[in-house]
Each structure stands twice: as C-alpha cells, then as structure tokens.
Amino acid sequence: MTQWVYQFGGEKTEGKADMRNLLGGKGANLAEMASLGLPVPPGFTITTEVCTAFYENNKDYPKELKGQVAEALKSIEKATGMVFGDPANPLLVSVRSGARVSMPGMMDTVLNLGLNDETVKGLAEKSGDERFAWDSYRRFMTMYGDVVLGLEHHDFEDILDQHKRDMDITEDTDVTADGWKTVVERFKEMAQRELGKPFPMDPEEQLWGAIGAVFSSWMVPRAITYRQIHDIPEDWGTAVNVQSMVFGNMGDDCATGVAFTRDPSNGENYFYGEYLVNAQGEDVVAGIRTPQSLTIHGKEKEGSSLPAMEEVMPDVFKQLDDVRTKLETHYRDMQDIEFTVQQGKLYMLQTRNGKRTAAAALKIAVDMVHENLITKEQALLRIEPQALDQLLHPTLDPMAHKQIIAKGLPASPGAASGIVVFSADEAEARAKDGEKVMLCRIETSPEDIHGMHAAAGILTTRGGMTSHAAVVARGMGRACVAGCGAITIDYKSNAMIVQGAEIKAGDIITIDGSTGEVMLGEVATIEPELSGDFAEVMSWADETRRMKVRTNAETPLDSKTARHFGAEGIGLCRTEHMFFDADRIQHVREMIFATSAPYRREAVEKLLPAQRGDFVELFKIMEGLPVTVRLLDPPLHEFMPHEQKDIDTFTKAAGFEEDKVRARLAELAESNPMLGHRGCRLGISYPEIYEMQARAIFEAAIETSVTPEIMIPLVGTARELEILKELVDETAQAVFKEKGKSVDYIVGTMIELPRAALAADKIAEHAEFFSFGTNDLTQTALGMSRDDAGKFLPDYVAQGIYDKDPFTSLDTEGVGQLIEIAVERGQDARSDIKLGICGEHGGDPASIMFCEQVGLDYVSCSPYRVPIARLAAAQAALKLGKPEAADIKKAA
C-alpha cells in the first residue's frame, strides 16, 4: 500500500530533509527538525504524489488517503492530548501547501481550522481568554471563506468595518469578545446568503475542504504563471501540511517571530531576526506593530529603543539561539526560520535555506569554510554566479524612493542616473563638461560608440538582450536598459514620450540595468565594493575549474578591465570596432569604394599603421596571454556613411561624386545582411583586406610577446578556410622574412554556421582552433534574427516554445547538438584542436555548464562577466567532475 501521509513531531517522525520531492520543502524540513529533537508541533504531510494522482484521476483522491489521514490525525491527538472537533478540548490545525521549491504567496493557507460554534467555547475556556477564542474563530472564517469557499475577501472586510463604525472604534484591537461574536454571526449570514448553504461547521468537512483547496491552488493561473517564469515543472505537484496550531497571541508569555541565522543582507555572523510579543505570525508581516530585534546586538545596530527578545524572554531566547546553532551545524547553511512561543514554550514552525544578497552569499560561504562547516567546493556551489553582477556594478539604494515610468530589458547590469541626451555627439560633449549623461536612442549603431562610452547609462527603445546597445554596454560595463517599447523617442523634437508625458533632453532619469526599470529623476545608488571574500572565492574557483576564461575585448580599457577581473586572454577581438575611429573611417570607406584590387590595396595600406598600433597596445596589455583576433566580419555597408552630412564629408575627402557614392550604397544594401556578403566572404572577394589585417597582427606580435590566434569568421566550407589560411600563412612568412624574426601563431575559425558544424571534420584539417560563435549559430540554426526576434520571442517564451531567450541562454537541444557534432568531428580530425566559445553565451552560467559538458577548453565573455564565468566554470567542473558535490547541492 502506498504511503500517502507522513507524520512528524508527534508519536513518530517519518520524513527527513532529503525527501523534499515527496514531502515538499516545508514538510521535509519540519520532519528533519523533529528528528533533530527540536520542538515542532505535531502534524503530518500529505505527499506531492497525492497531488499528481489527484490531477491524473479527475480530482479524485487515492482511496487509501482518507484512512491514512484519519490515522495521522489520531496520532496528533495522542501527542497533543487534544481532540479534533471536541467541544471541550478542541485540537486546531493549520493547513498549508508546500511544494518542492518555495513559491512565495502563490498558494494558500488556512489557520485555526477546527473551530466552530462549539469548539470556540472550548478554546475560550481552555485559554481562559474569550476574546482570543472568538478572534481566532473570525480569522479562521475569513481565511477559510476566501480560500476554500470562494467568498470575496472584501465581503468579510466590509462586515468588520461596519461593526467598527457601529461601535465607533478604528482598530481591530479595540474589538471586544462580544464584538467578535457579532462579527462571526454576520459572517455566517453572509456565507449563507452567498453560498445558499451554511458555513461548514463540521471540522472533518473543514479539513477536507482545505486540503482540496490547497491541491486546487496548484493549478490556478497565478501559480501556473509563476511556475513558467521559474521553470518549475507542473508534475512536481505540491504537498499539504496539516499541523497542530500553536498560538503566539495567548498573552504576554507568547510571541512569534522570523529570523535568519546570519544577516542575509551582508552575511554578518549574528542572529538576525524580529519578533512580536503576543502576536500571530501574520502580525509580524502586516506592519501594524513594529517588530523588535531578537538580539541586543541587532537592536543596537538598528538603533532601536524597543527591547530585544534576548532581554525580554532570556530563557526562551537561549533555547532559540541553541536551535540556531543546531540548525546551522546540521544544515551547514544559513537558515531562514519561523517560530512561535506559546505560554513560554518555544515551537519551530519552519526552517529553510535563507535567501541572501550576493555580498552575503560570499561572506557566509567564506566564513563557513573558515568555521569548518563546509568545504570550499560546497562554498563555490552555493553562490549564484549571476548574483556577482551586483558586486561589480552600482545598485539602487533600496531605501531611495523611485518613480518607475517604464520597464525594458535588463540588458547590462548596474544602476545609473544622468541627463537625457539623444545623440552620441551630445553625450560626448556634455560628458566632457563633467556632466553625467544618459544616452537615449531608438537603437545604437557602431557610430554611437563614443557616446556610449561617455555616457553613464544607455537606454534604447528597440532591440533585445543581444542588440548592439546591449552587447557593447555589457562589454564596457555601462548600465543599459534595452528595447523599452513603452517609450517613444522623437529625435526631431529632442524628446521622448512615456505614458503620455514628455521627457526632454536635459531632464534627469535613472535606469536599473539589472531589472530593466526606468525611473524619473535621480535615484540614489550604492557603489559596489569588492571585499576580500570576493577575491578568496575567486581564487577557489580558479583552483577548481578546468576551463579557461577569456574575454571579448578590443579596446585597451575593456582589455584592462577584463585582465583586472581575471581574464586569461582574449577570446574575441573584433577588429572592425577599430575601424570606426574618425581618422580611419575615411580610409575604410575608400577601401570599400574601390572598384578594383589595386585601388583597394592602396586604401587598405593607409589603414595598416593604425591597425598595427591597435594590436601593439592590446598585445602589451595581454602580455604573455593568448589573443584571438577575428578578421573583418560585418557587411561593408555598416561602415558606409548614411546621413547626408557624413556622405558630404566622405565625398569631399575622397574626391568622389555623390551620385556614385549613392549608387555604391545602393549596391551594398542587402535583403538579409546577416546572411549576406560578410565574414570570410569578404576575405575571399577582397583578399587585400585580410592580408593587411594579418600583416598588422604579425608586425605587432613581433614587437610584443603574445601568441596571436587568427580567426576567420563565417566559414561554411573547408575550402574557404584553406584559401584564407594560405593567405595568412603567406603573409606571416613575408613579415617574418622582412623583420628577420618570427613568432608562434595559430589559425582557426569561428563555428557559427550549421554547415560548418556538420563539416567540422573537413574544416579541422585546416583549423588549429574552433571558437563557437553562438550568436550567429543560434540565428542560423533557429532561423531567427536576433534583431527582429523581439517581436515574437516573448510570446514564444510565454508559450513554452523556448524555455529562455535562446540568445541569452544556449538552446542546448538545437544549437547544442551542432556544437556537440562539431566538437566530436573536429577532435576526430585533429585530436589537439583548441575549442572555445565567444558568443554572448560564454558569460551565461547555464551555457557554461554545457561548455564544460562537451569539453571546451575555454569560454570567452565580456569583461564584466569574467568573474561570473570563473565561478560558473568552477561549478560546472564540480557538478560534472565530482558527483558527490552535485548531490550536496541538490540536498541543500
């Protein structure tokens, strides 16, 4: 016979912490606490399997359930010495949901169940407090009516308000015992009126009604939505916990509280928490009375004048502090607990791993290692890599008032305020005058880079998480909110409209790139601070991880930042970003305009000194580390002038006629530029360009001491790479001969087309390394333009077509297969081929896990994601390399 019900805290305790899948988090931990000998009010858990069976059997329960519940209830009665429904000595219970993971506020709870017109009298007598008993009764009716019977909460509120008006009182605390009796009477009348039948008085019926309501709440829309957002499978189901009630509101020897075993905001090792004398749990949360600190330390820290529990109830506090130690020693993690003190006796109602800020997570993990509570590996697994972002960027002051006017995509983390400007030139000009500016654009393009660099933050109204603005902002560490469609920018009137209001250039706004929020005015921010804990955790991560972590960078600033954050080389240096400098773009445009090879060569040669200079600077910063340089990739028209004034400047300097320039522009226009004449196709058509770039790299390498890795983009066939590798090798030989000195270098390719992945064996014959360009690989494999997907991708994620934005987190089922194929075939053809990833996914922890799985040698990401990648790579190594570490994680 299947066991559907597990007891705890009374005659026997049948569950434990690692039965979370069956008993839910709450139930499993109640059982675990009971087994530890902690004071847990007796109760039982109806398993998640009942929930699954309930939905599979058309909302019918397994036939054995009734018997098992009755038996468990009997057991509680024995343990408590009270009887469910007994008018003289009534047992009251709480009924709470408890899923495998916490879904705060999503599902329902009923307290004080078992009260009716008879038992309320018994409770009054037993407690010696009639007002308490009737107050408990009306609380029960309100919750039960709302949760189980489907009555409107405001109907209860209205009756209560009317009563207070009648009595000419304002506070609930002023309602007398008789008052509550009147209110209860009116509640019953209202229920009868609304339901056409009386409010249920039979405790048995009440219990099953509440159990059914909890199971049904698993499928209400808000729960479904919550699960979708948080990736929780529907078939996990919820458990139901039925537990004998204890009361923190039976007098001044009663109390209730919530606590964290350490400070969840900074990780400090002291007992952090709040309590209220003579109160029920909901009072702590409701904010009617000011909760008091548990400890004297906490009280002093907060500058409170209210006495600490440590002072008021020293004995019970001592018990509670022992519980704290016991729980931390047992769970080896900071706990979030709930307790109640009833008539001087302590009861534990919940424990779970406590949520914490990134700074706290780091400090707690490091402290616990030093306290020998956990190992370094456990510490590493316990820190959410994404959360490190909080430590690297300014955050909004949580105390500050904020007026949110719109929400876009959280494209690059950090909070920033600044004066609204609508052009890159203005951003630069005002920044030079010492102003903090917020660059607001419909979209950004490579021509805006100087303005983005000058700005404190960037706001765009179009584009996704991998739009130009997002990618560049992340690289630079600038805060960015992208694709904020609720805002309409009108460049002509130099203003933007949001919710009907106009924000003009010069106004101040604040953005939070970690949440996507856009706020009016300046909101105070807190500067990040890198503690010693950070360095310590990073050093453990570095000891642990197998994969190297490189960065995507081409400017000296980005490269320095990345090296500071621990990058072990450059995995992607996009040479085209170097082409936009004012003194170069003219030559680039002349090169593009050239109609034959000799002219092109002439224009290209003018670029050589500048490009060589770039590489010398970059290579010096990266001294001793590998640098992967990608040769020219984007379609040429990206470099062309498009606005009239740029066209004028260009035609004048080059001595061309405008007609011809416009004709060439039209010629370069493409229907699908992403799939057009770009990448190595440019190298095939215009070998002069790649030759110049290769020359610049080799000449720079000779002056410095990096090993350049020359990367050919957008290869689809082995032959393309063969042709272009030959060009690079010939250039290398020529340079080495001229200079009388040679350097080591390797030539490889990006794998960013499905065909390249499929032909990886043949391509590997010419490639010494593969770098997975997962941005383009995702675009082509999924047939989805990242610049256009914003229109339908939200629908897609909402309907469960993709779990997450595949441009943010690798689509392992599709794109991942191509990577696996390429890795396998590439290694077959060349066993020592170097493998890396340089798409945006290189900084995403889930994707990094995949990279570890398929055995890549390194990941490369934007500078500010380097610490995240270091930690994620360490976690991936632990999870895949050491199964026991993974077990620990799961259990925690």
Added chain:
Amino acid sequence: MTQWVYQFGGEKTEGKADMRNLLGGKGANLAEMASLGLPVPPGFTITTEVCTAFYENNKDYPKELKGQVAEALKSIEKATGMVFGDPANPLLVSVRSGARVSMPGMMDTVLNLGLNDETVKGLAEKSGDERFAWDSYRRFMTMYGDVVLGLEHHDFEDILDQHKRDMDITEDTDVTADGWKTVVERFKEMAQRELGKPFPMDPEEQLWGAIGAVFSSWMVPRAITYRQIHDIPEDWGTAVNVQSMVFGNMGDDCATGVAFTRDPSNGENYFYGEYLVNAQGEDVVAGIRTPQSLTIHGKEKEGSSLPAMEEVMPDVFKQLDDVRTKLETHYRDMQDIEFTVQQGKLYMLQTRNGKRTAAAALKIAVDMVHENLITKEQALLRIEPQALDQLLHPTLDPMAHKQIIAKGLPASPGAASGIVVFSADEAEARAKDGEKVMLCRIETSPEDIHGMHAAAGILTTRGGMTSHAAVVARGMGRACVAGCGAITIDYKSNAMIVQGAEIKAGDIITIDGSTGEVMLGEVATIEPELSGDFAEVMSWADETRRMKVRTNAETPLDSKTARHFGAEGIGLCRTEHMFFDADRIQHVREMIFATSAPYRREAVEKLLPAQRGDFVELFKIMEGLPVTVRLLDPPLHEFMPHEQKDIDTFTKAAGFEEDKVRARLAELAESNPMLGHRGCRLGISYPEIYEMQARAIFEAAIETSVTPEIMIPLVGTARELEILKELVDETAQAVFKEKGKSVDYIVGTMIELPRAALAADKIAEHAEFFSFGTNDLTQTALGMSRDDAGKFLPDYVAQGIYDKDPFTSLDTEGVGQLIEIAVERGQDARSDIKLGICGEHGGDPASIMFCEQVGLDYVSCSPYRVPIARLAAAQAALKLGKPEAADIKKAA
C-alpha cells in the same frame, strides 16, 4: 614495371573502350575499333597516368617511358613498313591529346610530325607529288611552331601572305611546290630569329617536343577554366595519342570526312555526314570548300547539287556504311566518327558517342529500344533530364541572326521576344491589346504577378536563380533572364541602358532563358513539339521510378499545366500568393493593421470566402490527388503598401490615418526578414489567420475529393507544431460538425531550419509528414541569403568553394546531412511518416538523385520541371536500385 604506353592498330592492340580513364576517350576508342577489326592506322597511347606523374614530378617523365615509346614506335614502323626519320621511306605521325572526356578545342594537336629537310624529299618521291610533300612540311612547321615552340601563328601567316603578294596570287592552292619551298625557308629563318636557335630537324626531338606540349596544355588557363566550368577534376590528366599519318589529300582517290551514325539534330536513322575529296581533316572544318553529303538521301534532304560519297566512291562508301553498322551494334549508341580515305583505302580516325539535341536523344533512344539494340532502362539512362527543357519551351532558331547585348542568369528556360515595358500594369494593358511584351524590372515582387503572367518573358537586372522573378517565371513557364547586371533600368526615364546604348519602352528585345542571353530586336524562335517519343519515354520513366512527382502550384493555370505534364498532386501550394488579388489585398492589409485579436478576426473573416473559393477550384483540378497547402509564410510587411499611391488607397478604404499606417510599416520593417516574424511564428502570434486558412481548406475539401495535407512552415521546435496542429484539428472538428461531413486530412511541417532537422524526432511526434523546404534550409544551413548571394557566389563557384550554386543543386555535404538526419530521426519516431521535398531543388536531377538515396517518398517542383523530375526520378531509381544499369551508363 608500369605500362605507360598502349599500342593499337598495328602488331597488337592493348587497350579497349572501357579503359577510357587510362587511355582517354580517343585512345580507348581507337583501340576498341582496332580490336573490332576496323581499319585504324597503327599508333600508340601514352596514358593519363604519365600526365599525373609528369605534374607530380616537377614535369619529369617516368624513367621507363622513353624505352616504351621507342618500342611502340618500332612496332608502328613494322606495321606500316615505314621508318621514323628515314629520308627515303619516312614514317610521319600525328600527336594528339585525349582526355577522359572530350574537351573540344581546349588542347593541342600536331600533324605530319617527322618531316624535315631530308624526309620531305622522301615523302615527295614516295607520293610522287612534290607539292603535296612541301605543303605538308609547311603545315607541320606552322602547327609545331605554334603549339610546341610558342611562335606566333600570325608570324607564319605573314610570311605566307607576303609570298602570295610576291607571286601575285590569292589562294593557297595556287602556291606551287617551289613556292612552298621558299615559304619553308622563310619559316626557318623566322624561327631562328625568334628562338635564337634553328627549327628542330631531328624527328625524335620533334616527337618529344610535341608530347611535352600536349601534357603542358593540360594546365593552360583556358583548359583549367574549361574543367572548372564542366566539373572535370584536374587529376584526371590527359593521354597522348601518337598515330601514323594517313592522307586524304594525296589525289582524287583520297578523301576525308566526319559523320554521325544517325541525324544528331532530330535522331532520324540515316547515315548523316560530310566529306571532301582530296582534302585533309582541317579543310572540312575550315569552310573554304563546301563539304558534300555522304548519302544520296542526305544530299536530297539538303537540296545539294554536289555528288554524294555514295555516288563518287561507292566501294569505299560501302565499307564505311558497314563500319557504321558495326559501330552502332557494338556501342549500342549513336556514334560521331572521323575517317580518311587514302588512295582508295578507308581509315578510321575516331569514334565516340555523338552529341545530340534533346529531340534526337529521345528519338534515338526510343528507336534503339524498338530495334532491340538497348533496353528501356538503358534508354532512360541515356537521356539528359535537363535537356527535356528544350522540348517544353520555344527555342531560338539556330539559323537566325542574333545581336547579343548582355548576358544574365538563365533563370527560366525558353526564348521569347516582346515589346519592352517597365511596369506590370503596362505589361497587362498592352498584352490585353494583343501585343507581346517583355517585362523588364530591377526586381519583381508579388505585386508584379499579373504583369509577369501577361508577359511573354521577364528580364530582371538583380536577383539570382531563386529570386522571385526566377521562381515565379519557372512556375508559369515564362522565359526569364534574371540578374542581368550589365543592364541598368531607370524607371523615371522609362528606359534601360546597356553598353552605353539606350533601350526605350516600346523597343523590341528577345531573351533566351535557357542561356541567359539578351538580344536586340526580334529573333525567330521555334515552337516546341511533343512527339510520341516523349510520351513513350515518360511512360517508361513512370514504370521505373519509385518516387512520386508532385508540383509546386497555387494558380489554376499552373495546376492544370502540371497535371498535363504528369504531376501526381501538389507538393506546395503557397497560400500567400492568393492574397495579392486586388479585391483581397485590402482585407489582408486590414488584418495586418489590426492591433488586437477581435479586429484581426473581423478582417480575416472577410478573406474566408475568397480563400475557400481558391481551394475549391484548385482541389477540383487536382481531383483524387493529394494537395499540400502551406499556411501563411512570408513576413507581413510583404503585403503592406509601400508606394504613396498604394498607401493612399489603403488608408482611404480602411479609414486609417496615414501617420498610423506609416508607423505600422516602420514597426513591421525587419533587419533580416528571412529570419524574422514569419512562418509559424505568425500562426503563434495571430492564430486567427491560420484558423481562417484551415477553415477554408476544410470547407473546400468537403465540397471536393482531395485529401488535404496541411503544412505548417518554419517550424523549429516540436512545441510550435503541437500548438498549431491543435488549432488545425480543432478547426477541422468545428467544420465537420457544422457541415455534418468529414474528410481525411493530415498535418505536417516543412523542415527548413537546421534546428528542425536536429529535432525531427520530437517534431515527428506531431507531424504526419515532412516536406523539406530546401530553399530556406540552404539559406540557414549555409548562412547565405539567396537574394544577396549573387554578389559573391560566382567567386565562390569559380574558386571551387561550392561546385554549383547551392540554391540550384542541393549542397549534399551540408544541407544533405541535415536532410539525412531529419529522415532518420523522423522515421525513428514515426515509421510511416511521409517524406517529400518542395524546395527549388525538387526539379534538379542531381538533387533528385539525392532524394532517392535518402528515401523520400516524393519530389515537388514547378510545373514545367515535372517531366524532368519524372525522368530524373527514374534514372535515380535505376542507378541506385540496379547497379548493372549504372555500370552500363558508366561504360557508355
């Protein structure tokens, strides 16, 4: 010891026809003829392996070669009774190249080799004709000087012209023996002057010089280019044939000629050929004298007054006619032969399978089956499927004069003349007046369809083989030259410029869609005629093939045409083509403009009756056959008005403001529309549209008797199909209930994204069929936009990166792998899944071969390619199913 030299025709014959790879085509067939007992002048072949070794060893010969050549030469001397270099009885030889496949005019030949100041006298004496001997000598010097010594041909010509001026004569035939002696003297002086050394007199030196020149000619640029164009691998190499000379110019009992064993232009079974008395082979080709017919039948047919060989040399003709029979019986195919008659004796110099027109190929194949020379299978394998195009479309009269002004892509076969018009509306208007028009556009769009339909032919200056113009023209059977970049169209001035000249609207031009040529004025065309042979061959093909052949069609005309050509259903009905009718586009635009589902539904419902009507008509034409209908696929902005007048019309009719319309247009614009909001993504975002289309299909199906196959486009994940299949199924149930009648139908998807191929197992759980959309699959797998690839694809094909345009012939290495993966996984998940292809490749023979290989159930192609596909499918079945058939093909 490797045998580098193979003898034939003399003491022994060592080769045979199937040794073509080793001996080249010419050498192998000379040996074969000798073995058959035919009169072949003795000679030997130096193998293609020598050529390969020559290039591998830095242009050195294998060391045994010299000895083997000397020995073979001795053998010729024995057989002919003449001696190489003997002043009294000189053996003269020809040295000719001969590769595995014929490369006409690409490589070099030297005749009369062995002549020098001494042997010329012996030849004079032996032949009794001093003039003949010196004429032969000067011919040898000219050829050898040009081919081996690198002297300029015009230097020889100049000397000869000077001599004729000196002698005051105009014709070569008037040069006397002494005259030739003078000319030879001057040739020698010129050679000494140019080379700094005398013209080689040593026959041995002459021979090796000629052999070296032939091998070297394998690598001259024109030969390399020819091989690239014709897909001939470089490592095949060429053989060298050294053969004793015979002379057709030693008197009136001598002759030379070329012949086909049947008429190569129409296949008629008579001996078709030309000869000249007292002439050398080159004279027949040179056109100085008018060649005469071989037979009296031929003479009468051509209305010639010159006597036939049958009359002039009846005995030798009889021998030749016997050779004809022998060769046809032996080779079982029409032969192209060369012969010489020396002093009454017949010599065979060459035989090979003769080239022929498509009509001739059909007739010869059918006749030979009836003559029991070959089997039906062999007949099927012998006809080039592509060549059938000639039979289905008008062709240029080969006799007509044509002034070619430009060349574009041969986008849709057939030749057509017409009045130049630059807009679809004008095309329609003038066609209504009975004029033949040529629609000339930079590009075409769906809005031009009515004009394309009205036109005799279509010319575009942009776009590739799979551009809109090309695809639609092929579907309609209209001639089309696409992407003709040499022409610049200026809509404003209503004219186009080509080579500096202006062609105005109203001028007449002619295009040949089979070659891409554009001609000035009207060029006569020949209308196609479908003979009984065509029907007979098609019926054999139908008996033989395994795969079904369907068509891509949506208009009644296209569907009728396709059914007439034997289509067995529709494989791709593109519903969006139905949206462009003037009376519908307004509703389509209102649907797109709708900002919420109810408005969208309202607009969509207006389209329902028209769409249902389309399907009823189409289904009636396809009565009893399956019809695959693809739901809406293209991005919505394709339907939107873009020109001011269209915007005006739309805004007026819909009652919208222009500003709002323009805003919506901007909203719909995409960076990469190919990868944008289209296909099933529209169905996910706007289910109303797909629901209406499904309803139209089911309501039409109930009225008729086809089994609709509903196809969801651009699926990348199983979930997309799951959602949309549910929508279709629900719609079906609703319609069936309303109508009280149901029909069979199936739901499937296009596999046109790499991710779909990789997830085919999961997708197949919801798909009853897969149709490979190889256009988009090629675009995404290769990351190559077909609209933009024109800029670099020619470079790519030229450099051997892709053998052929991958949009025309399937890239089996890349895209093919995805198809194989999808087939395998799809069948694993659903063993009876129906598999087809509906991309442009469905009409390409090489791609059809691939489809047979991977086991697809059908191919679908444009109506005019249906016969080609039927034949190609039969050939594929034969080649893959019956290995012996393939062998026959290879040997032939």
